[in-house]
Amino acid sequence: MRVGVDTGGTFTDFIYQTASGLSIFKLASTPADPSQAIINGLERIAHETGTSLEKIEIVHGTTVGTNALLERRGARTALITTAGFEDVLVIGRQARPSLYDLNVQRPASLVPDELRLGIHERVNADGAVIEPLDLEALESLVDHLKSAKVDSVAVVLIFSFLHPNHEQRIAEALARLNVPLSISHQLLPEYREYERTSTVTINAYLQPLMSQYLHRLSKHVPALRVMQSAGGSISASVAGAEPVRTILSGPAGGVVGALRAAHGIGVPNIITFDMGGTSTDVALCTDGEMRMTNEATVAGLPVAVAMMDIHTVGAGGGSIARVDAGGGLRVGPQSAGADPGPACYGRGLLPTVTDANLVLGRFGGAQLLGGDFTLDEERAREALMKLAREMSEAAGRRINLVEAALGVVRVVNAGMERALRLVSVERGFDPRGFALLTFGGAGGLHAVELARALRVPRVIVPQRPGALSALGALASDVVRERSRTVMLGATAENQTKLADHFREMNREARSELRREGFSDKRQRHDASVNARYKGQSFELELKIDVKQQGTRAGAAAKLASLFHQTHKARYGYALDGNTIELVSARLRSIGIIEPLQENEVSHQPKRRTISKNNVRLAPHATAPVHFTPEAARRPSRVAVYRREDLPPGARLRVPSIITEYSSTTLVPPGSAHAFLDQLGNLIIEL
Missing domain, CATH: 3.40.50 (Rossmann fold)
Incomplete structure (x- = not known):
């Protein structure tokens, strides 16, 4: 049995393949020892399915290396x-x-x-x-x-x-x-x-900690793979030896899952929006492909291994709201995490984004995780009332509970909007040409408001949004990245040398993937070069076909033409007569796994799957929701739908709340059309 696991700051998500389809569930994370929550979840799966732990293979998205680097541990x-x-x-x-x-x-x-x-x-x-x-x-x-x-x-x-x-x-x-x-x-x-x-x-700094963590986990689950920052999984032994490749392990799984969902509905250009309990990760994908970089900065330090171009901000459901020394409202980056968690979890005392959403009624009730988890609304109100008093004192006027909660939502939205603009507008992309694909436990509560702010025309909420990162890990192929500096002029004479470099890397990669059980038919090898005009300091990555037929002169001319086109598209100009340098050669080698079978969906082990025969099209209920400060005394009545009740093609009222096991989606008042497509994705057109 193959299991996808994503460890977040608040919850650890599990998704696994059974004979009938996919099942998911969530457990509270154990920050002191992240492996404990994983072991607890795997034991639950083993018990529910009658499978021994020795027969379970997991693909794990982890933040162990990231957190150790951020916290200098x-x-x-x-x-x-x-x-x-x-x-x-x-x-x-x-x-x-x-x-x-x-x-x-x-x-x-x-x-x-x-x-x-x-x-x-x-x-x-x-x-x-x-x-x-x-x-x-x-x-x-x-x-x-x-x-x-x-x-x-x-x-x-x-x-x-x-x-x-x-x-x-x-x-x-x-x-x-x-x-x-x-x-x-x-x-x-x-x-x-x-x-x-x-x-x-950085790799040396993280090696002992990551090796010990994976060794501890491997004692319980011998078949262990880890999601890497560039997408795809690597073996536990490679992850332990090269932990720098796992710094964006968790977010990378989400992007893989998002691209998979977008491909299924034929949407090539998406902005991914992953809002969890501790942070929000955003990325821009064009033409159905993730954007990669080897010029990332993490915790203020350059990281030159290949990784997805993901931007992270300290904004999540557990982000703590406070009044700063100047009297301004701040939200995050400090988070309540899983322990003690938001005030409404029953242990914390500090107001968070989750508490604000609950007080405003945006959950459509107080039940999460299919009724397994009940939020303490009174405790959330107490935490927000204390914040409202602090805000009132700073502002010199009375600020009520609803106004304080709305302020928290607006401030956290502003931070996430900046992140979305950074990966789109500030890099020359018009958000109006993209869809916002939202996931994570808290993403659906904020996505429509953010899409409207950016003028994004469509929001996509895929199936199982709260566990999409775990699904991305489960669906990921085995991937290994290779690179080397070549420093060659892009001339006909150097095409043979370039081909020799790729031939050697290809031979190493094929041998490694064969050792992992992948025949040549289940392998793919994608080549690229980093090129620049002579005298420039930084390069552009160009995908090339090393098997192309023709003369060396023809190959050199094609490469030069591709570089000029790419440079003009990126910077607005090309220097057609200038010398081009090939700085490095890269090879991305992929071992293709068996595709997932998604016949049915079960949100947790042995949970009943609702068939079309007992689906109800009417709202499950209505709930009072505060959208404006003026509505403090008279909230709007909003339709509440259970997603598992909705058949493909169902159209929903606006405003509405759509609840499901792993997440909640809010469609606020305004011009919008919300419906389920034929694959079960929730589509919101603005």
């Missing part, structure tokens, strides 16, 4: 580099994101000063050794690291991607320390020493 790490480059992590680049901030604080280095160590050796830009490795100094360095009691070591030598021998010798000497090693020519054989050093150091 990683290992005591040492960095070994070429003498003279010990401070490259601190020096960084000249670029300053906060140019006029007089009190800017740069992110702290992951490696303390005393553990950034240089060793005499040098390779030049052509890969030739101009100073041999100092073997005597290497022995002293190993002894020093042993006495320093380091937990992990990163090895990053200058131009080692052209001549890896020195790094290999250092790795052999360090082996006797019995600590995890991150070697740059193995992890990221590309140029740009600052980004490479940062990436390899």
Whole structure:
């Protein structure tokens, strides 16, 4: 049995394939040890289905590495580099994101000063050794690291991607320390020493923690795979050795699931909106494909491995509302998480976005998770009343409960709207040409308001929106990324050299996927190059067909034409006569899994599936909802539908609330048409 698991800050989601279709359920996350919630859920699945844990394979979206990096809870790490480059992590680049901030604080280095160590050796830009490795100094360095009691070591030598021998010798000497090693020519054989050093150091910083976590989980579930930031899954052993590839593990599953849903209904251009309990992740997808980057920044540090271009903000259902020192209302990024959770969960005392939505009536009741979880509305009102009093004192006028709750919703919406504009408008895309595909437990409550603000014409709420990230993990193919710096001119003479690089990477990739059980017929290998005009500092990625027939001159001309077109589309101009450089070659290798069978949907083990024979088209109920401060005493009566009652083609009243096991969707008053398509997706046209 194959199970998709997504660990969030508030809930851990499970989705699994059975003979009759897919089943989902949620459990409260266990932040102190995320593996505990997973084990609890898998034991529940094993009990309900009569399957032993040994026969369960899971694909896991995890935030263990992300949280450790954000909170600086990683290992005591040492960095070994070429003498003279010990401070490259601190020096960084000249670029300053906060140019006029007089009190800017740069992110702290992951490696303390005393553990950034240089060793005499040098390779030049052509890969030739101009100073041999100092073997005597290497022995002293190993002894020093042993006495320093380091937990992990990163090895990053200058131009080692052209001549890896020195790094290999250092790795052999360090082996006797019995600590995890991150070697740059193995992890990221590309140029740009600052980004490479940062990436390899992050990997070393996270290695012990991630390895221990996956080892602990593997004791209960031997067949374990992990979602990676670039989409697709990797084995637990690879994830433990290369945790830097899992930094966007959880959000990546959501984008994969969103693209899968969009493909099913023929929508090529989407903006994904994943609002959970702790954060919101947004991404823009064009022509049915995710946008990738190898220039990401996480926790203020550059990460140069391939990952989805996802933007995250600290806004979720558990985001805490407060009045700041200047009297302004702030929401997030602090979150109540799973413990204690929002006030309405019965343990917390601080007002959150979830509490505001409950007080306003936007849930259509107080029952979540199919009635398994009851919200404490009175406790939510108490938390919001306290906030209203603080807001009143700051504003110098009385602010009532409804006004305070609406303020919380508006502030959190403003932050999420900025994030959506960042991935669309600020990158040259018109949101009016996209659909907003919303998921996550809280996404449906805010999506329509955000779509209207951005003038997005359509909102799509797929089936099982609250567990779409887990579904994306479950449906993900096995993926491995390879790259190397080539530094070739885009000439006919260099086409053979480029083909040789891809041939070697392809051979390695095929062999690796065969070891994982994928025949050549179940493999796909997508090639691309990073190219630029000579003299530029950054590149554009171009997808190419390395199997194309024709002359070398024809291949070079086609590549040049593609680059000019791509450059003009991105920047508005092309320099047709300029020399083009091919900086790096990339290969994305995919092991294609068996497609999921979605015959029926069960929201939790042994939950009854409603057939079309007993579907009711009328609203299940009506509920009072506050949409404006003026409606504090006279809320609107809104139709409440149970999604499992709605057949394909059903049209809904507006305004309305659509409840389901994993999420709730709100369609506020205004011009809109809401209906279910033939695949069961909820479509809201604005």
